[in-house]
Amino acid sequence: MRCVVLGGCGFIGSHVVDRLVGAGHSVRVVSRRPEALRGPVKGVEYRFLDYGNRASFAATIAGADVVFHMISATTPASGDQNPMLDIEGNLAATVGLLDLMEQAGIRRLVYVSSGGVVYGTPQELPIPETHPLRPINSYGIVKVAIESYIDLSARTKGLMPVILRPANVYGTRLGREGHEFLVSRLLRSALLGQPVSIWGDGSIVRDYLHVNDLARLAVLAAESGITGTFNAGSGTGVSVRALIDLVSEVSGRSLVVDYGSPRACDVPVSILDCTRARDVFGWMPEVALREGLAQTWAWHLATRNETTLPGAIPDRASVTASGDHIPSDAL
Amino acid sequence: MRCVVLGGCGFIGSHVVDRLVGAGHSVRVVSRRPEALRGPVKGVEYRFLDYGNRASFAATIAGADVVFHMISATTPASGDQNPMLDIEGNLAATVGLLDLMEQAGIRRLVYVSSGGVVYGTPQELPIPETHPLRPINSYGIVKVAIESYIDLSARTKGLMPVILRPANVYGTRLGREGHEFLVSRLLRSALLGQPVSIWGDGSIVRDYLHVNDLARLAVLAAESGITGTFNAGSGTGVSVRALIDLVSEVSGRSLVVDYGSPRACDVPVSILDCTRARDVFGWMPEVALREGLAQTWAWHLATRNETTLPGAIPDRASVTASGDHIPSDAL
Numbered sequence: 001m002r003c004v005v006l007g008g009c010g011f012i013g014s015h016v017v018d019r020l021v022g023a024g025h026s027v028r029v030v031s032r033r034p035e036a037l038r039g040p041v042k043g044v045e046y047r048f049l050d051y052g053n054r055a056s057f058a059a060t061i062a063g064a065d066v067v068f069h070m071i072s073a074t075t076p077a078s079g080d081q082n083p084m085l086d087i088e089g090n091l092a093a094t095v096g097l098l099d100l101m102e103q104a105g106i107r108r109l110v111y112v113s114s115g116g117v118v119y120g121t122p123q124e125l126p127i128p129e130t131h132p133l134r135p136i137n138s139y140g141i142v143k144v145a146i147e148s149y150i151d152l153s154a155r156t157k158g159l160m161p162v163i164l165r166p167a168n169v170y171g172t173r174l175g176r177e178g179h180e181f182l183v184s185r186l187l188r189s190a191l192l193g194q195p196v197s198i199w200g201d202g203s204i205v206r207d208y209l210h211v212n213d214l215a216r217l218a219v220l221a222a223e224s225g226i227t228g229t230f231n232a233g234s235g236t237g238v239s240v241r242a243l244i245d246l247v248s249e250v251s252g253r254s255l256v257v258d259y260g261s262p263r264a265c266d267v268p269v270s271i272l273d274c275t276r277a278r279d280v281f282g283w284m285p286e287v288a289l290r291e292g293l294a295q296t297w298a299w300h301l302a303t304r305n306e307t308t309l310p311g312a313i314p315d316r317a318s319v320t321a322s323g324d325h326i327p328s329d330a331l
Numbered sequence: 332m333r334c335v336v337l338g339g340c341g342f343i344g345s346h347v348v349d350r351l352v353g354a355g356h357s358v359r360v361v362s363r364r365p366e367a368l369r370g371p372v373k374g375v376e377y378r379f380l381d382y383g384n385r386a387s388f389a390a391t392i393a394g395a396d397v398v399f400h401m402i403s404a405t406t407p408a409s410g411d412q413n414p415m416l417d418i419e420g421n422l423a424a425t426v427g428l429l430d431l432m433e434q435a436g437i438r439r440l441v442y443v444s445s446g447g448v449v450y451g452t453p454q455e456l457p458i459p460e461t462h463p464l465r466p467i468n469s470y471g472i473v474k475v476a477i478e479s480y481i482d483l484s485a486r487t488k489g490l491m492p493v494i495l496r497p498a499n500v501y502g503t504r505l506g507r508e509g510h511e512f513l514v515s516r517l518l519r520s521a522l523l524g525q526p527v528s529i530w531g532d533g534s535i536v537r538d539y540l541h542v543n544d545l546a547r548l549a550v551l552a553a554e555s556g557i558t559g560t561f562n563a564g565s566g567t568g569v570s571v572r573a574l575i576d577l578v579s580e581v582s583g584r585s586l587v588v589d590y591g592s593p594r595a596c597d598v599p600v601s602i603l604d605c606t607r608a609r610d611v612f613g614w615m616p617e618v619a620l621r622e623g624l625a626q627t628w629a630w631h632l633a634t635r636n637e638t639t640l641p642g643a644i645p646d647r648a649s650v651t652a653s654g655d656h657i658p659s660d661a662l
Binding site: 087088148149 | 427463468469472476479596
């Protein structure tokens with residue numbers, strides 16, 4: 001396949017690129033800037049540009065069989081601070097992309113939505129794809145609207161999309177720039193011997209998925225020709241306290257944790273029902289949480305002295321944002 | 332109450348203004364332009380402006396106890412033609428309004444959403460407010476997103492909103508400018524002796540509500556101090572063919588109808604369950620469809636020679652747009 005990966009230098013995007021290259025596909029990455037911690041991947045074509053330039057953007061997707069859309073201008077935390085950026089930078093930008101794809105005759109799209117925010121407070125657990133969509137933050141409101149526009153294009157304009165709704169994604173290449181994602185903040189705190197502040201009392205439960213498993217599903221989905229919407233998680237809930245214990249275990253270091261008041265944008269529990277992806281693609285997560293944390297810890301250790309881009313470090317690690325799929329790239 | 336009515340020169344807005352004035356409330360209308368077919372209402376303050384001017388806009392809501400938001404930049408038909416206008420002119424503009432209201436300390440908002448588009452294809456009839464929101468056109472996608480942002484402000488910023496989801500609203504002051512709303516197109520065709528073109532075979536079923544009943548509910552809701560989301564319809568389904576027969580009956584003129592192919596954005600049936608509004612506000616529609624059509628027919632007859640603003644007349648009358656609440660004003 002000729003693949004265009006929007007946000008291919010970001011967290012999830014870069015892992016999808018690795019997987020595509022490994023499978024022998026042709027890959028063009030579209031990004032605002034190069035990856036922070038490694039050079040260009042051999043055989044990959046890179047196009048660096050400001051996404052706001054519509055003509056340049058159109059040229060980057062020309063000739064593609066499939067477009068992977070793995071860009072976000074916001075995180076769940078930053079979206080509530082600046083909903084206009086969600087609306088302009090994510091929603092309007094994606095609707096513009098759908099229009100460009102229609103004009104270019106490109107029908108395959110793999111979009112990374114979010115299983116952590118589109119459902120809001122779950123009415124059943126684990127959460128199936130048919131669960132009502134009742135997002136409780138700006139980031140989720142816009143993800144739902146984007147999914148709806150993608151569905152509209154599928155119904156009326158021949159688009160053949162796959163929408164993935166990942167759980168809290170974690171893994172290498174995330175969290176060195178100061179993002180608030182929980183797993184990387186915990187590992188980073190262990191590495192630097194710094195205390196970590198947490199929203200809430202640690203009882204919040206999430207479903208953690210290793211980025212390699214998500215990248216594998218994204219490529220499987222693109223290769224399949226199947227369309228639809230799919231949860232992507234482990235199906236298992238882990239509390240923040242249990243996660244902290246696991247991080248201490250794999251790192252061999254104890255963590256000093258400062259628990260704070262909870263946030264309105266955090267649902268108490270989120271666990272995804274992923275039987276649809278299993279039934280349709282034969283996909284199941286292969287990386288167990290302990291193993292994935294150990295691998296990610298090893299990466300933090302190995303890259304500890306490498307220079308990264310500067311980034312503002314938020315006061316508290318966020319469980320909603322934690323390991324959510326936000327790439328470090330932005331539209 | 333000191334009331335600000337955004338879009339108060341539009342279809343629904345102007346009827347809300349009448350009701351507020353009748354009840355002795357102080358009313359300021361914010362609009363892009365005066366009403367097309369009547370002069371200013373006595374005792375009402377008018378502010379005409381371009382909504383894009385944020386500072387001017389902020390000044391117009393200063394001092395209000397309640398803001399009625401009855402503006403739309405699009406119709407269901409025009410939204411699919413230009414989704415960016417939905418996103419910028421409706422969604423971003425409303426999120427901006429919420430921000431201005433928060434800064435001004437105004438907590439009461441009455442927002443007119445749409446019971447005809449937010450639910451998509453009904454899974455049960457009549458449709459309760461708890462029905463999943465699965466809009467199938469751009470107009471509906473953006474209405475859902477706006478409702479979600481209003482709910483978010485209610486949860487996190489003290490907003491006390493009422494969201495109304497009206498059925499297909501019809502009545503006087505609609506349809507003279509060439510909009511495609513079904514009831515007024517049928518009456519207009521009867522008046523002018525022109526044939527009327529319909530999307531689909533006439534089997535589509537809708538729930539029709541007279542604008543006076545909606546205006547009464549909007550004012551009741553504002554006066555109540557209650558917050559929540561409420562359907563507003565008759566609870567009765569009427570097919571397009573039955574509506575055409577009724578229009579022939581009340582006008583005493585036979586209609587020549589050209590039935591065409593159906594549209595993807597039209598759901599086959601929409602009837603709203605309005606027991607919540609009845610239980611909470613004691614509200615029930617008072618204007619029966621035949622009576623409301625006769626009154627609206629009389630208005631078309633009486634105003635037939637009055638000059639109106641020019642407007643493009645679409646080829647076909649649309650049942651989705653028909654009597655939907657779209658005011659002729661736009662943000």
